[in-house]
Amino acid sequence: MKRVLLRLETESILPLDLEPLSTAVTRAPSLEALRRVQLWQGRRRVALGKLFQVGATKHDVDLELRKAKPFLQRVGAGLKSGRFLVHGDVGDYCGRGMSGGELLLRGSAGHGAGLEMQGGLLRIQGDCGDSLGGAAPGRQTGMQGGLILLRGSCGARAGEYMRRGLVVIQGDCGDCCALGMHAGTLAVLGKSGRMPGRRMRRGTLFLARAPRGTPPGFAFCASLEIGYLRLLRRHLNRLQRGLGAALIPEPPRVHRYMGDLVGLGKAELLVPLPSGDRTDG
Amino acid sequence: MQVNGIPIEATFAEAFPMRVTRLIVTGHDRTWALHAARATTGCATSVIACGCEAGIERELKARESPDGRPGFALLLFAMSGKQLAKQLQLRVGQCVLTCPSSACFSGFEEGETLPMGGSLRYFGDGFQVSKQLHGKRYWRIPVMDGEFLCEEYAHYRKDAVGGGNFLIIGRDTAGVLKACERAVEAIGKLPGVITPFPGGVVRSGSKVGSKYSSLPASTNHRYCPTLRGATDSALPRGAACVLEIVIDGVHREAVATAMRKGIQAACRGGGNLLAISAGNYGGKLGPVHLRLREICRGLAK
Numbered sequence: 167m168k169r170v171l172l173r174l175e176t177e178s179i180l181p182l183d184l185e186p187l188s189t190a191v192t193r194a195p196s197l198e199a200l201r202r203v204q205l206w207q208g209r210r211r212v213a214l215g216k217l218f219q220v221g222a223t224k225h226d227v228d229l230e231l232r233k234a235k236p237f238l239q240r241v242g243a244g245l246k247s248g249r250f251l252v253h254g255d256v257g258d259y260c261g262r263g264m265s266g267g268e269l270l271l272r273g274s275a276g277h278g279a280g281l282e283m284q285g286g287l288l289r290i291q292g293d294c295g296d297s298l299g300g301a302a303p304g305r306q307t308g309m310q311g312g313l314i315l316l317r318g319s320c321g322a323r324a325g326e327y328m329r330r331g332l333v334v335i336q337g338d339c340g341d342c343c344a345l346g347m348h349a350g351t352l353a354v355l356g357k358s359g360r361m362p363g364r365r366m367r368r369g370t371l372f373l374a375r376a377p378r379g380t381p382p383g384f385a386f387c388a389s390l391e392i393g394y395l396r397l398l399r400r401h402l403n404r405l406q407r408g409l410g411a412a413l414i415p416e417p418p419r420v421h422r423y424m425g426d427l428v429g430l431g432k433a434e435l436l437v438p439l440p441s442g443d444r445t446d447g
Numbered sequence: 448m449q450v451n452g453i454p455i456e457a458t459f460a461e462a463f464p465m466r467v468t469r470l471i472v473t474g475h476d477r478t479w480a481l482h483a484a485r486a487t488t489g490c491a492t493s494v495i496a497c498g499c500e501a502g503i504e505r506e507l508k509a510r511e512s513p514d515g516r517p518g519f520a521l522l523l524f525a526m527s528g529k530q531l532a533k534q535l536q537l538r539v540g541q542c543v544l545t546c547p548s549s550a551c552f553s554g555f556e557e558g559e560t561l562p563m564g565g566s567l568r569y570f571g572d573g574f575q576v577s578k579q580l581h582g583k584r585y586w587r588i589p590v591m592d593g594e595f596l597c598e599e600y601a602h603y604r605k606d607a608v609g610g611g612n613f614l615i616i617g618r619d620t621a622g623v624l625k626a627c628e629r630a631v632e633a634i635g636k637l638p639g640v641i642t643p644f645p646g647g648v649v650r651s652g653s654k655v656g657s658k659y660s661s662l663p664a665s666t667n668h669r670y671c672p673t674l675r676g677a678t679d680s681a682l683p684r685g686a687a688c689v690l691e692i693v694i695d696g697v698h699r700e701a702v703a704t705a706m707r708k709g710i711q712a713a714c715r716g717g718g719n720l721l722a723i724s725a726g727n728y729g730g731k732l733g734p735v736h737l738r739l740r741e742i743c744r745g746l747a748k
Contacts, residue, residue, distance in 0.1 A: 370576075392593070393593070397513060397580055
């Protein structure tokens with residue numbers, strides 16, 4: 167099935183797990199079959215048709231979900247292909263473990279958005295909670311690929327144990343962003359919380375607004391142009407008009423720090439030079 | 448057949464299938480991008496001794512290059528993928544990596560891969576960093592002016608053609624040189640082709656073999672004006688200078704178009720030209736035969 171419209175018709179205090187939708191939408195042969203898909207609501211299983219009005223959407227997407235509410239959990243989790251469009255706020259683990267496709271959320275998400283993501287594109291136009299693109303509790307493998315574009319702000323530990331991929335936070339982020347990061351790129355346009363880049367091993371943390379003082383464990387290297395940032399700026403401009411230009415100055419001159427020297431110390435923290443400041447060293 | 452009164456001989460250029468890769472080299476400004484481009488394509492006139500044939504395909508505007516800086520598109524041709532891989536590593540490693548402010552990218556989006564940044568990264572001694580964007584991996588290698596940015600792979604095509612050529616035969620060196628300059632300028636405006644010899648022109652056209660057993664090629668005595676009369680010369684009466692324009696292209700059509708445009712430009716000035724011919728080995732070596740009269744069809748007046 168393609169171009170499915172789901173309109174939520176109930177309220178609930180129990181979480182409703184929408185992960186089965188990620189595959190059911192493309193596999194279900196008809197809208198009737200989709201209505202019969204069983205979802206977990208708390209401890210009970212409920213047919214999708216009892217909770218949602220099912221129809222066809224005019225948008226060029228595989229699934230359009232309207233009137234989403236925060237009790238909807240794991241929206242788009244495990245998505246492998248297709249395009250999902252969600253209107254409203256959703257709960258935790260939105261886009262968890264995605265390996266392909268695109269999920270556009272016109273609202274905010276709870277904790278764990280894009281958790282352990284492996285591929286695909288997750289766009290969130292509102293805010294989200296902790297562990298954006300991070301690792302599940304007790305695990306040390308966060309996001310392993312894909313791209314997350316967050317229009318708003320997020321909570322603590324964004325990009326925790328990230329191994330690959332790109333996360334761009336256009337608002338502020340909470341404490342310990344890029345905690346224990348192994349590789350990949352995390353960029354923050356707004357303010358960052360305490361201890362950015364703590365225990366980072368490799369990877370890039372780009373903070374468009376300088377943190378207060380040099381983060382502990384990081385050593386200043388130089389102020390210079392980084393050629394890779396030109397590619398990143400172009401890439402981001404293609405994804406969202408003006409995003410790359412807002413994040414990365416031209417020429418891409420940055421203060422470069424390396425850390426966290428308590429550990430491997432091969433990660434980099436990049437902070438753009440204030441415009442007009444062209445001092446080396 | 449004549450073009451602007453200059454006879455086009457009924458012969459063909461004997462060309463060869465080759466492998467080609469396109470590199471995009473950028474720099475801080477045009478000057479430094481050009482330094483990198485010239486060094487990379489230096490001493491690459493003939494595969495016989497240079498290992499590859501290379502040249503600057505065209506200049507790129509800043510908005511056309513992957514990193515938004517001034518740059519040049521280069522074409523490197525070799526007889527096999529293995530040979531191309533060796534030359535690529537050698538030339539990017541010694542000529543682009545070493546050039547201040549430079550960066551190097553693959554100019555083809557598809558085709559078989561050749562390791563580029565993936566093998567040069569070891570120069571980073573463990574401090575190199577890789578980044579993946581839009582499905583491509585780039586290596587950032589720390590160097591003394593910052594970082595050398597290099598794409599992991601270059602791609603190459605197998606349908607390239609090398610050795611497309613034509614000979615400009617005239618009464619004096621000055622007139623033939625002017626004709627060559629016009630031809631090379633016209634060819635230089637075309638995409639997908641290079642003229643790898645100095646100024647795009649070669650005076651030492653060769654034949655296969657030699658009286659000396661150690662040499663694979665030797666001077667093409669049939670086109671040497673100093674030997675006319677004493678050997679089986681191919682030169683018309685009054686010829687005193689023959690220059691050859693060799694063209695390598697990303698495919699047969701690119702070479703044929705370049706030959707046509709080149710001949711048209713060469714014949715435009717008239718001057719002391721006596722004939723346009725082409726170099727071949729009797730059709731025994733190269734499977735790609737570019738017949739001058741077919742190529743020049745429509746140009747004849």
